[in-house]
Amino acid sequence: MKTDSAIAGFYRLTVTQRIDRLVEQGVLGDEDADRLRRGEFVLSGNTADRMIENVVGVFGMPLAIAPNFRINGRDCLIPMVVEEPSIVAGLSGAAKLARPAGGFEVQIPESLLIGQMQLIDVDDPDQAILALHQRKAELMRMANVMQPNLLARGGGVRDIEYFKYRLPDGRWTVVLHLLVDTCDAMGANLVNTICEGIAPRVEVLTGAQVAMKILSNLADRSIAIARVRFPLASLGDGTFPAEFVRDRIILATAFANTDPYRATTHNKGIMNGVDAVAIATGNDWRAIEAGAHAYAVRNGKYRSLSEWQLAENGDLLGELKIPLKVGVVGGALQTNPAVGLALKIACVERASDLAGMMAAVGLAQNFAALRALVTHGIQKGHMSLHARSVAAGAGADTGIFEQVVEGLIASGEIKSWKADQLIAEIHAVAGRTTGTKAENQDEPAGRACGKVILLGEHAAVYDKHVLAVPLPEAIEARVRPADGRSRLRIPAWGVDEPVVPGRRGSSAAVATVALIMRELHVAERHYDIEVDARIPAAMGLGASAAIAVAIIRAFDLQLGFRLDNRTIDTLAFECEKLAHGTPSGIDNNLATYGEPVLYTRSTASRTKPIQLSEVPPLVVASSGKRGVTKDMVAGVAKRYASNQTLYDTIFSEIDELSVAGSVALRDADYESLGSMMNVCHGFLNAIEVSTPELEKMVHIARLNGALGAKLTGAGGGGSIVALCPGRSHDVAAALKKAGYAIIRFSDS
Numbered sequence: 182m183k184t185d186s187a188i189a190g191f192y193r194l195t196v197t198q199r200i201d202r203l204v205e206q207g208v209l210g211d212e213d214a215d216r217l218r219r220g221e222f223v224l225s226g227n228t229a230d231r232m233i234e235n236v237v238g239v240f241g242m243p244l245a246i247a248p249n250f251r252i253n254g255r256d257c258l259i260p261m262v263v264e265e266p267s268i269v270a271g272l273s274g275a276a277k278l279a280r281p282a283g284g285f286e287v288q289i290p291e292s293l294l295i296g297q298m299q300l301i302d303v304d305d306p307d308q309a310i311l312a313l314h315q316r317k318a319e320l321m322r323m324a325n326v327m328q329p330n331l332l333a334r335g336g337g338v339r340d341i342e343y344f345k346y347r348l349p350d351g352r353w354t355v356v357l358h359l360l361v362d363t364c365d366a367m368g369a370n371l372v373n374t375i376c377e378g379i380a381p382r383v384e385v386l387t388g389a390q391v392a393m394k395i396l397s398n399l400a401d402r403s404i405a406i407a408r409v410r411f412p413l414a415s416l417g418d419g420t421f422p423a424e425f426v427r428d429r430i431i432l433a434t435a436f437a438n439t440d441p442y443r444a445t446t447h448n449k450g451i452m453n454g455v456d457a458v459a460i461a462t463g464n465d466w467r468a469i470e471a472g473a474h475a476y477a478v479r480n481g482k483y484r485s486l487s488e489w490q491l492a493e494n495g496d497l498l499g500e501l502k503i504p505l506k507v508g509v510v511g512g513a514l515q516t517n518p519a520v521g522l523a524l525k526i527a528c529v530e531r532a533s534d535l536a537g538m539m540a541a542v543g544l545a546q547n548f549a550a551l552r553a554l555v556t557h558g559i560q561k562g563h564m565s566l567h568a569r570s571v572a573a574g575a576g577a578d579t580g581i582f583e584q585v586v587e588g589l590i591a592s593g594e595i596k597s598w599k600a601d602q603l604i605a606e607i608h609a610v611a612g613r614t615t616g617t618k619a620e621n622q623d624e625p626a627g628r629a630c631g632k633v634i635l636l637g638e639h640a641a642v643y644d645k646h647v648l649a650v651p652l653p654e655a656i657e658a659r660v661r662p663a664d665g666r667s668r669l670r671i672p673a674w675g676v677d678e679p680v681v682p683g684r685r686g687s688s689a690a691v692a693t694v695a696l697i698m699r700e701l702h703v704a705e706r707h708y709d710i711e712v713d714a715r716i717p718a719a720m721g722l723g724a725s726a727a728i729a730v731a732i733i734r735a736f737d738l739q740l741g742f743r744l745d746n747r748t749i750d751t752l753a754f755e756c757e758k759l760a761h762g763t764p765s766g767i768d769n770n771l772a773t774y775g776e777p778v779l780y781t782r783s784t785a786s787r788t789k790p791i792q793l794s795e796v797p798p799l800v801v802a803s804s805g806k807r808g809v810t811k812d813m814v815a816g817v818a819k820r821y822a823s824n825q826t827l828y829d830t831i832f833s834e835i836d837e838l839s840v841a842g843s844v845a846l847r848d849a850d851y852e853s854l855g856s857m858m859n860v861c862h863g864f865l866n867a868i869e870v871s872t873p874e875l876e877k878m879v880h881i882a883r884l885n886g887a888l889g890a891k892l893t894g895a896g897g898g899g900s901i902v903a904l905c906p907g908r909s910h911d912v913a914a915a916l917k918k919a920g921y922a923i924i925r926f927s928d929s
C-alpha cells in the first residue's frame with residue numbers, strides 16, 4: 182500500500198491510537214503493531230551486552246514519527262529518536278507547510294566513502310605519488326579482491342587520489358584517498374579493512390611507511406542535497422506578514438554566514454532532525470556530526486549548512502548540502518529491533534534514500550526553527566511542549582498529566598518545583614472531592630505532627646539546642662489487612678507502590694513501612710496502608726518522621742499493641758536514620774509528642790515541652806523545590822571538617838539563639854524572637870544551606886511585615902517560616918502571589 186503521510190492531528194491521538202492509525206495507513210502490520218503496543222521493540226539486556234562493553238542496563242529514548250513529508254514526490258513518515266521536546270512538532274509543521282508545493286526534492290550525486298592512508302618517512306613525495314599512480318589499477322584490484330561481496334553488489338573502490346602536505350616539523354607526508362562505493366552500508370569497517378589490507382603493498386611501492394589507515398568522517402564525497410520551495414502565501418500568520426517571515430529567514434542565513442556563533446546554533450537546529458533520524462535508524466551520529474561541522478567550515482570559516490533565498494516569483498527557496506554517509510545494513514543496525522522497525526516505517530531500502538530523507542529532515546527542521554525564531558520566538562512553541570517533559574519528570578501520572586501541563590503553561594513557570602506543587606494541589610483537591618477521607622473516616626487513624634524549626638537547624642546535628650514547634654494534623658495513616666501483598670498509598674504525593682520485605686522500593690516511604698513492619702514482626706503479613714498527607718514531602722517540615730509515626734500508630738491501633746510514645750519515638754528515629762543518615766532526632770520527637778520543644782540530641786529523653794499561652798503567628802511557605810536532608814547534612818559536615826573552629830563558633834551562636842528564643846517564644850515576645858530568626862537565617866546562609874529561591878521568599882516575607890523570616894529545616898530547597906504578628910494574612914498572600922504554596926500552620 183502507498184503511504185499517505187498527511188496525517189492531521191496525529192499528535193492529538195493517544196499512543197495506542199497512533200499505532201492503530203499506522204496500521205490503517207498500511208505502515209505497520211498487525212504483528213509489528215502488537216509488538217509495539219507491548220513495548221517489545223526494545224533491546225534486551227543480553228543483546229546489549231553483546232553490543233558494547235561493560236553493559237549494566239539498557240537506556241530508553243522516545244521513538245516518534247513525523248508525518249506530512251513528501252520527498253521526491255513520494256509520501257513518507259519520518260522515524261525519530263530524540264529527547265528534546267518540540268523537534269518532532271516543528272518538523273511535522275514544516276513538512277505540512279511544504280507539502281502543497283510538492284514537498285522536498287533530494288539528490289545524492291555520489292556516495293563514496295574516503296579511506297585515508299598516511300605515508301611518513303617520505304623522501305620525495307612527488308616520486309612516491311608517481312609510483313602509486315603508476316600502480317593505481319593494481320592497488321584498486323587488490324582492494325576489491327578483499328571485499329568480494331561488495332564487488333558483487335556493484336560497490337568497490339572507484340578511484341584513488343593523492344595529496345602531499347608538510348607536517349609542522351617540516352617533514353613531508355603523503356596521503357592517499359581510496360574512494361569506495363560501499364553500497365548500502367555506511368562502510369567504516371569495510372573501508373578500514375581495505376586500507377589495512379593494501380598498506381603493505383603501498384609501503385613496498387613507495388619505500389615509505391604507512392602510519393595511519395582509516396576512513397575519513399569528512400564525507401564530502403557523499404553530499405546529500407535537499408531543496409524546498411515555500412509559497413510566499415504559506416509563510417505568514419495573523420500577526421506576521423508573509424514577506425516579513427520570508428525576508429527574516431533569508432536574513433537569518435546571512436547572519437549565520439557572517440557570525441560563527443550564530444552559525445553553530447543554526448546548524449544545531451539542522452542536526453536536531455538529522456541526528457534524531459540517525460539514531461532511530463541505528464546510524465553513527467558521531468560520524469555524521471563530525472562530518473557536518475567539518476564541512477560547514479570547509480572554506481576556512483564556519484558557516485550555515487543551509488541557504489535560504491528569494492525565488493523569482495517571491496517564494497522562499499531553501500537548500501541544504503550536508504555530508505551523509507549512512508547505512509541501512511551493517512554496523513549495529515541488525516542488532517537493535519527498534520532500528521528494523523524504524524527503517525520499515527521510513528520505508529527506505531537504499532542508503533541513498535535514507536541520506537536524502539535525512540537531508541530533507543535537516544532542511545525542514547531548520548525552517549521550523551527559523552520561522553519560530555523570526556516570528557513568535559522559540560520559547561512559545563518549545564516551552565509549551567517542554568512543559569510536557571517537566572510534568573512527566575515530576576511524576577504526573579496519566580490521569581492528571583494534561584492538567585499539570587496546562588497548569589505549568591498558564592503559570593509561565595515551566596519548572597519542576599511548580600509541577601510538584603501542581604501535582605500536590607490536584608491530589609489534595611482529588612482527595613477532598615472523591616471523599617477518600619470521608620469514606621475511611623470511621624476507621625481508626627494514626628496521626629502525627631510535622632515540625633517547624635524556629636531556631637537551630639544543622640547546629641542540632643552537633644548536639645546544640647534547636648527550637649521547634651509542631652505542625653498540627655500533618656499526617657493521618659490507616660492500616661487494614663489485605664489479600665496478596667502489602668501496598669502503600671499516599672495519594673497527595675503520587676505514591677502507590679507495593680511493599681516487599683527486603684526491597685527498598687522507589688519511594689523512601691516504602692522503605693519506612695518495610696522497616697516498621699519488620700520491627701513490629703508483621704513483615705510476613707499483608708496490609709493496605711493509606712496515608713493522607715497534608716504537608717509536602719522533602720520540604721523541611723518533618724514529613725518523613727510524621728509518616729513514620731502515623732503509620733506506627735495505625736499499626737498499633739490495628740493490632741492492639743498499645744505502644745507508648747517512647748517506643749514510637751524510638752522506632753520513628755530508626756526510620757529517620759534510614760531516610761536521612763544522621764538525623765538529630767527532633768523530627769520524630771515533634772511528630773510523636775506534638776509539642777513545642779527546646780531540644781538537644783544528647784538530652785532528647787529529658788526534653789520538656791514549652792508551655793505556650795497562644796498559637797504563635799507563623800506563616801510557613803514551601804518553595805516547591807525538594808531539599809534532600811541527607812545531602813545537606815553531609816555538605817555541612819564536609820565544610821565543618823575543613824573549618825571546624827569557624828563552624829564551632831557559628832554553631833555556638835546558634836545554640837545561644839535557640840535557648841534565648843525559647844524564652845521569647847514562651848513569653849510571646851515576638852520582636853525578640855523575630856530578630857533571632859533573622860540572625861539565625863544569616864548563619865544558615867553562611868553555612869551554605871540557603872538557596873536564591875529561599876532568599877527571595879524570606880525577602881518577600883520581611884517586605885510584607887514579617888518580624889522574622891528564615892529557612893526552616895535542612896535547606897537546599899524546602900520551606901521558610903515567617904513570624905508575622907498581625908500580618909500573617911499579608912505575608913501569606915504575597916508569598917502565594919509569588920507562586921509559593923502556603924502550609925496551614927494552625928486551625929485558626
Ligand SMILES: CC(C)(COP(=O)([O-])OP(=O)([O-])OC[C@H]1O[C@@H](n2cnc3c(N)ncnc32)[C@H](O)[C@@H]1OP(=O)([O-])[O-])[C@@H](O)C(=O)NCCC(=O)NCCSC(=O)C[C@@](C)(O)CC(=O)[O-]
Binds near residue numbers: 192267268273446448
Ligand atoms: C511547535 C510548532 C510546530 C507550533 O507551530 P504552530 O504553527 O502553532 O502549529 P499548528 O498548531 O498550526 O500546527 C501545524 C502542524 O504542526 C504540527 N504540530 C503542532 N503542534 C504539535 C504538537 N504539539 N505535537 C506534534 N506536532 C505538532 C502538526 O503537524 C500540525 O499539523 P496538524 O496535525 O494540526 O495538521 C512551532 O512553534 C515550531 O515549529 N516551533 C519551533 C520548534 C523547534 O524548532 N524546536 C527545536 C528546539 S529549539 C533548538 O534546539 C534549535 C534552535 C532554535 O536553537 C535552532 C536555531 O537557533 O536555529
Ligand SMILES: NC(=O)C1=CN([C@@H]2O[C@H](COP(=O)(O)OP(=O)(O)OC[C@H]3O[C@@H](n4cnc5c(N)ncnc54)[C@H](O)[C@@H]3O)[C@@H](O)[C@H]2O)C=CC1
Binds near residue numbers: 334373
Ligand atoms: N570513524 C568512524 O566513523 C568509524 C565508525 N565505525 C563503525 O562502523 C560501523 C559501520 O561499518 P560498516 O562497514 O558499514 O558495517 P559492517 O562492518 O557491518 O559492514 C557492512 C556489511 O554488510 C554487508 N552487506 C550486506 N548487504 C549490503 C549492501 N547492500 N551494501 C553494502 N554492504 C552490505 C557487507 O558485506 C558487510 O559485511 C558503524 O557502526 C560505525 O559506528 C567503525 C570505525 C570507525
